[in-house]
Amino acid sequence: MTDSYDIAIAGSGFAGSLMAMIAKRLGYSVVLLERGRHPRVVIGESSTPLANLLLEELCRRYDLSAIAPLAKWGSWQRKYPDIGCGLKRGFTFYQHRPDRPDDPNESYDNQLLVAASPHDEISDTHWFRADFDSFLVQQARELGVVYLDEVKVDQVVCRETGASLHGARHGETFSVNTHFLIDATGPRGLLHHALELGESPLPHFPATQALYNHFSGVTRPAPTSLSESAPYPPEDAAVHHVFDGGWIWVLRFNNGITSAGIAATDELAAHLRLEEGADSWYRVVDSIPTLQTQFGTADAVQQFRHMPRISFLSSRVAGERWAMLPSAAGFVDPLLSTGFPLTLLGVERLARILEVAIDSPHLESDLEVYERRTRDELLTTARLIAALYANMSNFALFKKLCLLYFAAASYSESARRLGKPHLASSFLLHDHPQFGPRSRDLVERAMHTSPGAETNRLIEDILRAIEPIDVAGLCKPNPRSWYPVNAAELLGSCSKLESTPEEIEALLQSCGFYQPQQQS
Numbered sequence: 001m002t003d004s005y006d007i008a009i010a011g012s013g014f015a016g017s018l019m020a021m022i023a024k025r026l027g028y029s030v031v032l033l034e035r036g037r038h039p040r041v042v043i044g045e046s047s048t049p050l051a052n053l054l055l056e057e058l059c060r061r062y063d064l065s066a067i068a069p070l071a072k073w074g075s076w077q078r079k080y081p082d083i084g085c086g087l088k089r090g091f092t093f094y095q096h097r098p099d100r101p102d103d104p105n106e107s108y109d110n111q112l113l114v115a116a117s118p119h120d121e122i123s124d125t126h127w128f129r130a131d132f133d134s135f136l137v138q139q140a141r142e143l144g145v146v147y148l149d150e151v152k153v154d155q156v157v158c159r160e161t162g163a164s165l166h167g168a169r170h171g172e173t174f175s176v177n178t179h180f181l182i183d184a185t186g187p188r189g190l191l192h193h194a195l196e197l198g199e200s201p202l203p204h205f206p207a208t209q210a211l212y213n214h215f216s217g218v219t220r221p222a223p224t225s226l227s228e229s230a231p232y233p234p235e236d237a238a239v240h241h242v243f244d245g246g247w248i249w250v251l252r253f254n255n256g257i258t259s260a261g262i263a264a265t266d267e268l269a270a271h272l273r274l275e276e277g278a279d280s281w282y283r284v285v286d287s288i289p290t291l292q293t294q295f296g297t298a299d300a301v302q303q304f305r306h307m308p309r310i311s312f313l314s315s316r317v318a319g320e321r322w323a324m325l326p327s328a329a330g331f332v333d334p335l336l337s338t339g340f341p342l343t344l345l346g347v348e349r350l351a352r353i354l355e356v357a358i359d360s361p362h363l364e365s366d367l368e369v370y371e372r373r374t375r376d377e378l379l380t381t382a383r384l385i386a387a388l389y390a391n392m393s394n395f396a397l398f399k400k401l402c403l404l405y406f407a408a409a410s411y412s413e414s415a416r417r418l419g420k421p422h423l424a425s426s427f428l429l430h431d432h433p434q435f436g437p438r439s440r441d442l443v444e445r446a447m448h449t450s451p452g453a454e455t456n457r458l459i460e461d462i463l464r465a466i467e468p469i470d471v472a473g474l475c476k477p478n479p480r481s482w483y484p485v486n487a488a489e490l491l492g493s494c495s496k497l498e499s500t501p502e503e504i505e506a507l508l509q510s511c512g513f514y515q516p517q518q519q520s
């Protein structure tokens with residue numbers, strides 16, 4: 001069998017299917033090639049305000065109305081209650097120290113709570129990827145994308161005019177010729193192997209490993225007077241349990257499943273013997289009283305998966321007639337849920353390139369820009385997360401370093417929602433003329449900062465750097481480290497967004513910030 005398509009996309013995770021739907025909407029013939037078969041277990045589940053905004057914008061621009069409800073908790077629950085989902089009201093961080101094994105909910109010192117939404121209706125979500133990705137593939141097929149699963153691609157030949165893929169499906173050989181090939185197969189995926197591309201280093205980033213699973217029967221911690229007054233229920237969030245050299249994530253879905261795993265430096269992973277799987281997991285969980293209680297009666301629903309290396313950066317991201325999505329080009333760490341927004345920014349940029357036409361004389365230079373931006377964003381993310389790993393035992397600094405991320409993310413989201421994307425044209429504002437270089441300096445300093453006076457100086461400098469882009473009140477004194485979403489802060493920061501209070505008020509109304517009873 002030999003077929004020809006304008007565009008071939010390898011990998012039918014959410015990003016490959018979304019890219020395929022967009023390409024189809026732009027009038028191209030599209031084939032989507034998948035090695036496995038849906039539904040399948042995939043890790044990478046927690047969305048963010050920026051990720052959901054990007055999804056919403058893509059759905060609007062390319063008329064994907066069936067996908068749009070998945071960008072918010074409320075519309076998702078009404079339209080697709082059978083697609084597994086988790087409520088993510090914010091980012092919860094608890095620090096654990098072997099010398100203080102108390103419940104992190106009982107003290108402000110060892111927690112950081114950053115709300116991402118003011119109420120459930122417009123909240124972010126965790127995507128139960130088995131359901132979510134199957135649904136997207138089904139939608140792509142309904143739009144006319146040709147979908148071939150269980151394919152084994154053995155050879156990829158890239159030429160000036162296009163690419164051909166050769167392989168086998170269900171015992172028969174096949175070839176696909178295409179004018180443009182998009183790799184959405186994830187890290188160390190199809191093109192990385194087929195074109196024998198090397199890996200690039202992620203400077204300063206520690207070598208890390210992961211061990212993870214899905215569980216049933218994970219209990220919620222009992223509410224305390226502290227957790228009951230928090231800006232959102234702390235467990236309705238991406239919950240991060242941080243300790244020296246690593247951290248554990250806990251993401252609850254509404255179908256009884258909880259996703260949990262540990263990411264750790266090689267040194268800690270060796271100490272914990274992560275490669276042992278279940279035994280290692282329960283040893284770690286049993287050493288943290290609050291997790292021991294939650295997971296004590298839980299059952300693992302899959303085999304434990306050990307990932308011997310989490311981070312990755314491909315030496316190439318795009319070529320003459322091919323491009324990798326950011327998720328195939330590289331990955332840093334799940335710590336700040338950066339995978340989805342980075343991937344969706346890549347989908348958006350490739351979609352703009354496809355809008356112009358794949359035989360445009362600018363294709364080559366457009367792809368060079370795409371490659372540079374993708375790498376820059378991954379490297380910026382790696383620098384910040386490296387600084388966080390370096391300070392997991394210096395939690396005062398860890399918390400403030402996180403604010404670099406939250407400040408840039410909330411500023412970017414607001415700027416985009418106001419129709420002023422030029423104010424925030426890069427992930428983490430890394431090419432912002434002032435914030436970009438300052439933030440780079442700060443995270444570099446944080447790699448070598450000791451607790452005490454040096455940490456205090458760095459914290460002051462972080463708050464000074466954030467102030468000009470802070471639209472969420474992150475710079476204000478906050479002894480609890482609880483950051484709610486606050487309309488007054490955004491209104492008071494309107495000049496930072498080159499906007500009037502009326503524009504901000506209109507934005508708050510249009511994005512559903514106020515619940516119906518609050519409007520009256």
Ligand SMILES: Cc1cc2nc3c(=O)[nH]c(=O)nc-3n(C[C@H](O)[C@H](O)[C@H](O)COP(=O)(O)OP(=O)(O)OC[C@H]3O[C@@H](n4cnc5c(N)ncnc54)[C@H](O)[C@@H]3O)c2cc1C
Binds near residue numbers: 036
């Ligand atoms: C441990 C961990 C936790 C993470 N947690 C988060 C998180 O909480 N939030 C977040 O934003 N990001 C997270 N990420 C990142 C997130 O997983 C990715 O950003 C996301 O999965 C990218 O989606 P995708 O559709 O591009 O690729 P994937 O989900 O990786 O899908 C790739 C698809 O390609 C198929 N495939 C692979 N090879 C081939 C081949 N040769 N031929 C054809 N098909 C192939 C696979 O079967 C799969 O269906 C996490 C990553 C890891 C490793």
